Each structure stands twice: as C-alpha cells, then as structure tokens.
Amino acid sequence: MLRFNPISLQNVKLSDSFLAKWVNLNSKSVIPYNIQRCKETGRIDAFKLKWKEGMPNMPHVFWDSDFAKVIEGMCLDLISHPDKKREKELDKYVDLIISAQQPDGYLNTHFTVVEPEKRWSHLGRAHELYCAGHLMEAAVAHFQATGNRKFLDCLCRYADYIAKVFGKKKGQKKGYPGHEEIELALCKLADASGNKKYAELAKYFIDQRGQKPNYFVEECKRLNLPVPASFDNVQAHIPVREQKDAVGHAVRDMYLCCGMAEVAARFDDKELLKVCENIYDSVTKRRMYITGGIGSSEKGERFTADYHLPNAYAYAESCASIGLALFAMRMGNITGEAKYFETMERAIFNGILSGLALNGTEFFYENKLEVNQAIADAVGHHEGIRQPWFNCSCCPTNFCRFLAQIPQLAFSYTDKAFRVNMPINAEIDLPMADGRLKATITGDYPQRNYYTLRIEETCKKLEISLRIPAWADNTAVYMNGKLVSRNPKEFYKAKGPFKKGDEIEVHYDLNVHFNYADPRVSDAAGKVALSYGPFIMALESIDNETADMSTILINTASTFWPSLVKGLPGLIGIKGSGFIETAAEPGILYSSKPPKRKACTITAIPYCLWQNRGPSNMAVWFRRA
Numbered sequence: 351m352l353r354f355n356p357i358s359l360q361n362v363k364l365s366d367s368f369l370a371k372w373v374n375l376n377s378k379s380v381i382p383y384n385i386q387r388c389k390e391t392g393r394i395d396a397f398k399l400k401w402k403e404g405m406p407n408m409p410h411v412f413w414d415s416d417f418a419k420v421i422e423g424m425c426l427d428l429i430s431h432p433d434k435k436r437e438k439e440l441d442k443y444v445d446l447i448i449s450a451q452q453p454d455g456y457l458n459t460h461f462t463v464v465e466p467e468k469r470w471s472h473l474g475r476a477h478e479l480y481c482a483g484h485l486m487e488a489a490v491a492h493f494q495a496t497g498n499r500k501f502l503d504c505l506c507r508y509a510d511y512i513a514k515v516f517g518k519k520k521g522q523k524k525g526y527p528g529h530e531e532i533e534l535a536l537c538k539l540a541d542a543s544g545n546k547k548y549a550e551l552a553k554y555f556i557d558q559r560g561q562k563p564n565y566f567v568e569e570c571k572r573l574n575l576p577v578p579a580s581f582d583n584v585q586a587h588i589p590v591r592e593q594k595d596a597v598g599h600a601v602r603d604m605y606l607c608c609g610m611a612e613v614a615a616r617f618d619d620k621e622l623l624k625v626c627e628n629i630y631d632s633v634t635k636r637r638m639y640i641t642g643g644i645g646s647s648e649k650g651e652r653f654t655a656d657y658h659l660p661n662a663y664a665y666a667e668s669c670a671s672i673g674l675a676l677f678a679m680r681m682g683n684i685t686g687e688a689k690y691f692e693t694m695e696r697a698i699f700n701g702i703l704s705g706l707a708l709n710g711t712e713f714f715y716e717n718k719l720e721v722n723q724a725i726a727d728a729v730g731h732h733e734g735i736r737q738p739w740f741n742c743s744c745c746p747t748n749f750c751r752f753l754a755q756i757p758q759l760a761f762s763y764t765d766k767a768f769r770v771n772m773p774i775n776a777e778i779d780l781p782m783a784d785g786r787l788k789a790t791i792t793g794d795y796p797q798r799n800y801y802t803l804r805i806e807e808t809c810k811k812l813e814i815s816l817r818i819p820a821w822a823d824n825t826a827v828y829m830n831g832k833l834v835s836r837n838p839k840e841f842y843k844a845k846g847p848f849k850k851g852d853e854i855e856v857h858y859d860l861n862v863h864f865n866y867a868d869p870r871v872s873d874a875a876g877k878v879a880l881s882y883g884p885f886i887m888a889l890e891s892i893d894n895e896t897a898d899m900s901t902i903l904i905n906t907a908s909t910f911w912p913s914l915v916k917g918l919p920g921l922i923g924i925k926g927s928g929f930i931e932t933a934a935e936p937g938i939l940y941s942s943k944p945p946k947r948k949a950c951t952i953t954a955i956p957y958c959l960w961q962n963r964g965p966s967n968m969a970v971w972f973r974r975a
Contacts, residue, residue: 354762354769356761359430372706375710380706380711381420387746398450399459411475411481413481414458415483418487419748421492428495437496461476472573477529483532486532486539489502524565526555529605530605533606533610552613556590560590560592566586582597585602596633601645630690637654637658641671643671661719661969662720664716666719668714668749671705678694698756699886700884700958707962713749722734723965735961767815770816773791777789778790784810799857799858801855801856802853802855809847810848813844814845814846822859823858824859860912865886876974878974888955890961891968893915894952901932903974905975921956923954929947
C-alpha cells in the first residue's frame with residue numbers, strides 16, 4: 351500500500367510562534383530537566399549494574415524505558431539543535447547503556463541486578479519487552495542523529511536474542527508484551543538496520559496476542575497469581591484481529607495500534623489495517639474527550655464504556671494523547687485521509703501540550719477538563735497543580751521525545767509528493783525523485799487566518815498537498831495571486847512543475863466555534879465548549895469574575911472576539927458574553943425559586959495553557975444561555 355513517510359528532521363526547520371516554541375523549550379528546559387531527575391533518582395546509574403540488596407534506588411522494572419525516552423529525545427533534538435557539548439554528553443550515556451548489555455544480548459537493568467532468575471518470567475506486568483522497545487527507538491534515533499552504528503548494533507543484538515527466545519518454534523516462548531511498544535520499535539529497527547526479520551518479529555507479537563491458550567492465564571497460574579476475569583486491560587482478551595473497540599489501558603492500546611499500523615503497511619495487510627480503522631473509530635466517535643484526551647478512568651488508566659467521559663474525574667493521561675497522535679499520524683500517512691490529521695492536531699494542540707507547563711519543568715499526569723481547587727484539596731488530589739516529577743515518570747520523559755518529533759508530524763512525503771499536515775511556519779529542503787523541494791511556509795498558523803507556501807527552487811515532477819483544516823471557514827486558495835479553489839475539502843492538491851517564486855496562498859476565516867457533545871456524554875449534555883482554530887478553549891477563574899466555574903453560562907447568541915490574555919504574552923485568547931448565576935435565596939441550599947443571572951464578559955484561553963499563572967479553577971464545558 352502507498353505510504354507517505356514523516357519528513358526527516360534534517361530536512362525541516364520550524365519558525366512559527368507557537369509549536370516551534372515548544373520544540374525549543376524541549377531543547378532548553380525539558381530534556382536537561384529530565385536528565386537531572388534521572389540522575390537524582392538513580393535511573394542513569396542503574397546502567398552501571400552496581401546496585402546491591404539494601405542499597406537505595408533499586409532499579410524498577412520500567413526505569414530503562416524512562417531513560418531511553420530521554421535519550422531518544424536528546425538524539426532527535428540534536429538534529430534540530432546541534433550542540434557539541436550535548437553530543438558529547440549523549441555519547442557518554444550511550445556507552446553506559448551499551449556497557450550494561452549481557453553476553454547473550456540481554457539488556458535490562460532490573461532483571462540483571464535485582465531479579466536475574468526471573469528473566470522473562472512475568473511478561474504481563476514486568477515491562478521487559480516494553481523497555482526493550484524504547485531502547486530500540488532510542489538506538490534508531492541515535493543512528494539517525496550521528497550516523498554511528500554502535501547503539502544500533504547493540505539493540506540489534508538484543509532484538510536477535512529476543513527473536514530466539516520468542517516464537518512458535520519448539521522451545522520458544524509463545525508470549526508477548528504486557529505493555530505494548532516493542533512492536534512499533536521493531537519496525538523502526540528493521541528500517542534502520544535493513545533487516546526485515548525485526549518487522550516479522552513485530553508481526554509475531556501482534557498475531558500471537560490473545561490467542562488460546564492465553565499466555566497470561568498460563569503465566570498467572572505458573573506464578574500462583576489470581577487470574578483476572580479478563581485481560582482486556584492489556585488488549586489480550588481476544589486475538590488482535592478480532593478486536594473492534596478501544597479497550598483497556600489507553601497508552602498500551604495506542605502503542606499497540608501504532609505497531610499494527612506499521613506492520614499493516616509493511617506487509618500490505620489490509621485486514622490488520624481494518625482493525626486499526628475500527629479501533630480509531632471507537633476512540634474518536636465514542637471514547638475521546640474534545641481535547642484529544644483518552645482513557646477516562648484512573649482505575650487501570652483505561653478506556654471504559656462508550657460516552658463515559660467525566661470532566662472532573664477525567665484521567666486522560668498525557669502519554670495516552672501522545673500515543674493517539676502517533677497512531678493518527680501513522681494512519682494518515684498510510685491512508686491519506688485527512689480525518690487522522692484532524693485528530694492528530696486536536697491531540698497536539700490540546701490534550702498533549704496541556705500536560706507540560708510553559709517553564710518546561712512541571713507536568714500533569716492527568717488532564718482533567720474541570721478543576722475546583724477546593725474540592726481537589728479536600729479529596730487529596732493535585733490535579734489543578736502541575737507536579738515537578740512522578741515516581742512513575744512516563745509522561746515527563748515522553749515529552750522529551752515527542753516534542754522533538756513535532757516537525758515529523760507536520761509534514762510527510764514520498765519521492766514524488768509532499769504533504770502539509772499542519773501548515774506551521776517552516777523551511778523545507780527535501781530531496782525528491784526529480785531534484786529537491788525547497789520551500790518556505792509563512793503565516794503563523796494557527797493564530798492567523800492565512801498561510802503561504804513559497805517555492806524557493808524550481809522543482810518539476812511534484813505534487814503538493816495542503817491540508818484544509820475542518821475548523822477553517824470559507825477557505826480560498828490562490829496560486830500566484832489567482833483564485834484557484836474555493837472551499838476545497840480535506841486537501842488542496844497542486845501538481846508541478848513549480849518554478850522559483852511560485853506561491854500557494856490559503857486564506858480562511860478564523861472563527862470561534864460552539865461545540866456540542868453527543869447527549870449520551872452525560873457530563874457535557876446540554877453544555878457548550880468553545881474552540882478557536884484547533885484550540886479547545888477553557889475558562890480559568892484567574893481571568894473571570896467568579897471562582898465558581900459551575901455558575902457561568904455561555905451566551906451562544908453573542909459575538910466572541912480574539913484578545914491577548916494577561917500573563918500569557920503573545921498568546922491569543924477570546925472574549926465574549928455570558929452570565930453568572932447566583933442563588934435566589936442566599937444561604938438556602940435548595941430553593942423553589944430559580945437562580946438570579948448577571949451579565950458578564952468571559953475570557954477563555956487555550957486549554958493547553960491553563961494553570962500557567964498559578965492555581966485556579968478551570969472548566970471546558972459550560973451551560974448555555
């Protein structure tokens with residue numbers, strides 16, 4: 351099947367006023383901060399293999415994945431932000447990881463020094479294959495950044511060893527990972543090394559999952575552990591090809607879907623691709639927050655039932671939205687359908703960036719859509735205040751690698767076609783089948799109502815596709831100043847030859863939209879949420895006349911307008927009309943008289959930026975007047 355590839359980081363440089371800031375923040379703050387926390391918590395020293403019983407900082411079963419994600423982020427960031435000092439630091443860390451590899455190829459700090467006798471004994475919970483996957487992705491990124499094969503060869507040896515341990519042959523384990531991730535990593539490893547057998551191993555893990563006899567059932571019996579009623583939380587309740595809904599642990603499910611999409615593309619597996627499409631529909635049509643958050647329950651960090659999307663008790667883990675964006679990007683690149691990039695964009699601009707403070711050193715693990723600080727304090731939660739770190743630090747470390755990949759999500763290509771998935775300001779220099787594509791994109795998307803793609807060097811046989819966002823109203827496309835299309839759907843496609851100086855301009859109305867949920871979403875029924883471009887907007891008490899968000903009503907008959915927001919320089923919010931309700935009889939909890947209403951001006955900011963100016967109350971959904 352035809353597949354577009356994410357653009358290489360060497361071939362693109364971002365310069366917009368929004369996403370490029372996050373990419374630069376990653377380089378300057380997020381990565382150095384995570385390195386420091388990995389040092390303090392022992393995650394780096396764990397690879398020295400010197401831990402002994404009774405010593406502090408016992409290597410945890412998932413620690414390797416944390417540091418691997420930071421290393422992957424360092425590698426990708428070095429491509430965009432070359433730095434000799436950091437490259438030297440990276441080389442030291444890579445050598446340390448390589449030094450921990452065992453003679454047979456095995457590489458895992460916990461099971462080398464803490465429980466060496468339990469290697470591969472508890473796949474359902476022990477994260478061995480998950481950690482291996484993140485190390486593989488880090489090794490591929492290191493090879494891409496440096497051209498040096500030492501880390502790549504190290505992880506190829508590990509993958510070769512894993513391929514001997516797992517499989518359908520006599521004497522091999524018939525297992526698969528409890529926490530998926532290695533499936534997509536093996537596909538990346540296959541591409542980087544040129545060895546297709548790693549993709550075949552990924553396919554084995556996918557096809558073996560959930561088969562009878564269920565490996566995890568047998569594992570629990572062998573370990574004298576209670577057997578759960580279902581293994582849907584790890585997507586092993588039925589074979590993968592029979593699954594139709596997003597189930598269980600949301601991060602695991604999205605990583606599994608990423609792996610399935612990679613395998614489907616490599617093996618032209620239309621059946622497996624259809625499974626991906628079904629699960630995507632389950633997520634986006636019935637189990638996704640308007641912010642692109644997924645996994646509504648803290649218990650099991652999981653998907654629950656259709657339309658169960660509580661606001662104040664949302665889980666919506668940052669890593670889950672990252673997984674959704676990576677899955678949607680892959681599906682968009684495989685199928686060419688714009689809906690996947692719409693979801694990818696929604697997750698990036700809302701459910702992902704909300705998990706990271708503008709200082710780059712504080713994080714949300716959960717991304718709630720409604721927060722009352724008094725209630726949060728009373729029940730002992732901290733959902734209204736970002737935290738500097740977590741014992742389970744998957745989210746902070748995941749930002750290191752995800753933010754560095756943003757250019758690759760924005761643009762994709764084949765040797766004869768170039769596609770703009772998100773038209774953020776950038777310089778493109780990309781080798782094509784017929785010469786090079788050199789182009790610049792300007793316009794400051796998504797905070798302006800136009801953008802321009804300018805060709806900087808003649809390029810003959812080339813198709814350029816520009817995604818037209820679903821939220822963009824009254825779109826008009828101009829070629830060298832001449833109107834060539836009015837309100838195109840999904841993509842505007844232009845075919846070469848293109849000469850130096852050619853310009854494609856896209857203009858659209860950037861309006862405030864009112865959004866309504868399916869009435870079966872009980873927490874949003876009868877309510878409205880505001881959006882502006884790709885941003886879902888939120889009201890914070892710091893900007894409004896009341897701290898009680900539940901008392902605010904949105905006047906949907908009024909006009910809303912963009913406005914700068916105090917304390918968020920250069921970032922656009924919106925203002926409009928609303929009402930504040932107060933009790934008709936103060937001091938009476940329940941009254942037969944309706945509440946009083948007072949007109950007010952409301953201020954909304956992008957949801958992803960809330961709680962950057964101190965603790966406050968916040969909500970996304972409001973009753974409408």
